[in-house]
Amino acid sequence: KAGVTQTPRYLIKTRGQQVTLSCSPISGHRSVSWYQQTPGQGLQFLFEYFSETQRNKGNFPGRFSGRQFSNSRSEMNVSTLELGDSALYLCASSAQTGGSSYGYTFGSGTRLTVV
C-alpha cells in the first residue's frame, strides 16, 4: 500500500513569490491535514480537509490556503512568501470519517527555503 506522497521534496523560493505544495494521501483516506514544522515552534496545525471541504483551520494568516480535490489529493498554497515561512511542510492523511480521530500517517514533507 503506497504511503502519503508529497511533492516536491525541496523548494527554494524568493521572498514575495508564491508556492504550491502537493499531497496524495493513502488510498481510501479522505482526511488530509497540513502542518508546518520549524525548530522553534514545533508542529503547527495549518488546516484539515475532508471530502473537498476545509473542516478545521489553524492560526495562520490568509496567505496560507489549501484545497482538496475529488480524488482526495490536496494542495497547499502560500502567497507572498516571507523568510519566516521557511520550514518543513508535512501532509498527513487519516482514514477517519466521523468525529473521532484515528491518528495520521505523515508524508516525507516538503522542505521550503525562502531566500
Next chain:
Amino acid sequence: QKEVEQNSGPLSVPEGAIASLNCTYSDRGSQSFFWYRQYSGKSPELIMSIYSNGDKEDGRFTAQLNKASQYVSLLIRDSQPSDSATYLCAGSPYSSASKIIFGSGTRLSIRP
C-alpha cells in the same frame, strides 16, 4: 497555555532501562491521544494511540492516560539505541475531534 505540553528534554536513559515520557493537556474534553516518534530528518511516525483511561500496551511500549489529571505518558521498556528520537505527544480537542494538536516533543537519547 499550550494545549499539549511536554518537557523538551533531552532525556538520557541507559540501554535496557525504562524510558518514561510525559505529557499534559489543557482541554478537559479531549478524547483521543497519540504518541509519535520522529527520527532526525524524518517525518513523525505513529507508535501508539489511546482513548480510554488506563494503560495500553504494544510490545515494549505502554501508553497511559489519566483524564482526571489530564496526563498522558509513554513508557518504553528495555530501551534500545534505536529508540533515540524525538517523541511527540498529541491530542484531539473536544471542539474539533478530527484535528490533532502536537506538543513540542521530548528528545530521548539511549546511551549504551
